[in-house]
Structure formats: C-alpha cells, structure tokens
Amino acid sequence: MKNIAFGQYYPARSPLHRLDPRVKIILTILYIVCSFLCKNVWSFALLAISSIMLIILGRVPFKIILGGLRPVLIVLIFTSIINVFWTKGEILLLEWRFIHIYLEGIFSAIFIIVRISSLIIGTGMLLTYTTTPIALTDALEDVLSPLKKVKVPVHDFAMMMTIALRFIPTLVEETDKIMTAQKARGADFSNGNIIDRVKALIPIIIPLFVSAFSRAGDLATAMECRCYQGGEGRTRLHVRHMRFKDFIPLVLIVVFGTGLVLLNIFAPGFTMS
C-alpha cells in the first residue's frame, strides 16, 4: 500500500516532462480548442498525427495510452455506431431493409473516434502523464493567480490540494491499519450481501474520520508554528522563470491551429456534417 501512485504520472525523461507546467496547462487548453477546429479529412488526419507525435515526444509507452483509452471505449463504440447508422449523406454504400449506410456516416464515425481519442491523449500527454500532481497544483496556482485580484482564494485552494496529496498515502496506511485491527477483532469485510458489507465499513470509517480530524488539528498547529499566515507575503523555493524556449511550444500550437483552419478551407475532402 505504501507505493501507491498518484494519478497517472509516468516518470520518464522527455521534452514534455521538462516543459514548464504552466505552459503545459495553456497548451492543453489550446489543444482542446484545436481538436474542435477540425472539419474535414485532412485536418482530422493532422490531429491524429499530432497525438501520435505527442506520445512519441513524451516517451510514454503505447500500452499505457491504450489502457487510458479503455474507459471510454464504450462511448467510442456507441457514438460511432450511431454515426454510421444515422448519418444521412449522398454516397450510399449499403441498403438493407431500413438500414442505410452512407460513406459520410463512416467518415463521421472515424472523425468522432479521432477527436475523442486526441482529446484524451492530448490532455494525458500534456498534463497527467508528464506532470506530477504537485507541479500541476503549483502551476494551477500560477495560472489562476490573476483571479486573486477578484478575491478568489487561489492560494488557499492550492494549499488544500497540496495537503490532500500529501496525506493520501498517510490515510491509506491508516485505513490499512484500522482494517487489520478490526479484522483481528473478528470483523468480516468480504462476506455477506451488499448491506452487510456496507455496514462492515462503518467501524473503519469512524476511526478514520476521528484520526483525520486529530491529524488536521495537529497539522494546523504545526503550520502556525512555522509561521504560516496564508498566501500573502509568501515566497517560493522554486521560482519558475519563463525562458525563451518555453514560448516555442506556444508558437507551435498556434501554427498547428492555423494549419487546421487552412486545411479546412483549402483542402477538399469529406467534411463533417
């Protein structure tokens, strides 16, 4: 239980891992926008190529990426079936009783698959696989810091996230201990119907809550003793400065987006209805 991994972070050395997390957050947002710019065969092809390039650039094994796509597999299959059978077009491929399959339908099914997988691969490669949760929290605080002007407690939320991440393994360990202790007193977690099992969880949850609250109290005192007074006047050990090379990916994504739009306009091909 001690080696619990947070999120989906995949440790590796790659240009994407090294990239400033703030840049990555902005890139992710822009990449999502880009995936919705695609309209025809060529732009979708470019989108698909870009996701594959991101995977290669991030040095994350394809197996892990496919594993990440598995939860949306049903959605993918379902939407593509609907698209194949229900899209009306001009080129009829197959007609059998009430079923009409048009070429346009096949294409829009492929488009949907490419779009959804690119969204998942893009956000995964740019954020979750290549950025540690803690770096992500810090970066979010920075990216959202303009909101401090309108009194949004950005620092406090970031601090809460950090503490939550810090205490996940501690509480997992604690749960483990409590479960063992209750088992030693004859508690049974694996037999009985669903109601019995839920009931069996109560003697775990109550001590866990009690200890979590007492930990929270202790931590608050310890933080006060270390002069914590909220975000005001706080400095940071790691100050991230935007360097010239951090701007290159931003330029690239703008070029990519422009490319998609140009392909939509000038390259003929099947267009998504």
Added chain:
Amino acid sequence: MEEAFIKIENVSYMYEENDGFAKIDRYAVKNVSLEIKEGEFVAVLGHNGSGKSTLAKLINMIYTPTSGKIYIKGRDITDENMSDEDIMGLRKTVGMVFQNPDNQLVATIVEDDVAFGPENLGIPSEEIRKRVDDALADVGMTKYANHEPHRLSGGQKQRIAIAGIIAMLPECIIFDESTAMLDPVGRKEVMESIIKLNREKNITVLMITHYMEEAALADRVVVIDDGRIISDGKPIEVFKKEKELRDCGLSVPQCTELVHCLSENGFDIKGECVDVVSCANMIFEALNL
C-alpha cells in the same frame, strides 16, 4: 547577571474538564517559575498528563496562560498588545517540533517541506535554497532532498521536521515528545541531531520527554508532576532522588537504578551515574579487579 533566554514567572494554565457530570476547572500548569539560559539543553520530564506539554505550548503562544508572565529574550509574550508580526517573530525565534512526524510535514517533497517555514517568512528564493541545503545537511538528510516524506522512516521524517524548523534559523527549539513515536533507531538518530544542534549551533533546547535515558543527556533536568516543578538540577542530582521520582510515576535511567540497587545490597559503590560508560567504570572499580 545575564538575562535568561526564557523566563517563566508564576505561570498557571487552567482548562475546563468535563467529567461526565459537571464541568470542573483543572490546572494543567500551576504556579510554575522557570528560567532557561541561552544555549542551555534542558529536559522537561514528567509522566502523561503532568502538564509538561502544556508548558511547552505556553512558551510558543499556542496557549495563553491563565495567569503569570512569560518573557522571551526580555520581551513579555503574555502582553495583550502582541501583534501578529510579534507572534510570528516569536515562533521564528522559538521553533517547535511535535510528537507525530506525519502530522507536521506539509509538502509532498522533502526539500519543499523544509522550505515551508522560510517561504512563510518571505525570504528570497536564493536564500531559501541555501537555508534548505544547510538545514538538510545539519540533520544528515541531504541525499533525501527529493524524496517523498511518506517513503521515509519515522526517524527520518522527524529529522525532516527538525530541518524545517532549523531553516527558519531559530535560537531555541522546543521538542514536544519528538521521540515518543519512534523506534529505538529513530530515537537515536533524532537525539544525535538534537545534541549536535545544541553543541555546534548553540541552539537552546527544551526537550519534553518521558524517557529517562534521553533526559540524562541534557545539561539540566526539570521534573514536572501535576502541573508543578518538583525537581530541577543536573541529571546526576535529579536522578539521585530515586524515591521522589518513583512517587510521581517516573523512574530513573537503568544504569542509575543498577548502581542504587548494588549499593543498597552492600556493594561498595559510591556516587552517582546517569550514563552507561560511567556506570561500567564504577562497577569495575567496586569489583576492584
């Protein structure tokens, strides 16, 4: 006479206890006066519920005394006009390390956690870098700078907590039973760090403990029972009064007890000892080999 670093004058702390029938007022600390000089290593000894932890928390302004005065470097910290900055200044000067190492680490990476205090003080980042590196070196944890705290042992976590306090450059550190939850190896690591800080950096140490062996390492031992100081002096003098200590639920270090037993049973052993080496020497002399 030089001014005491910490001066406690007739301090009492009262709290309400609910015994199931009625609320009764109980004194956790009663009329305690104590002076601690700069650079001193003082152990506060007492059994559970004796008020020793309350005393520590009073010095750091986590609790405010019901009556009495506490001065730190001549400044009255019980003054009602203490501003937030004054309190922060006090907590920077007098750092505190708690019992449970898990509940005082804030960040998910060791060096970020050590940096937490200096970050709160608004110190420039280059300076924080230097302080973090120095603090980690002081507790011998430099190579763990980029580790996650939950993968470290209890003793290592506690040393990180100490480093987090050292990085604020305090003049005094209070250890509130900081070794109570550790295994013998972790206890030894932490004690070595504490002694090193006291000897090499001249940091005043106030160590709350209920381990006799640890108290024996201090320059001075203060014994607290039922909120009152019942004994105060060099370890060797305090542990001489074995019976008094036993009356308030404490014992003496094993080697002291051994020497006492031997002399009571007719061995020709004179004097007192609080550590294993001098105990061995005394027995060796008594045997007259």
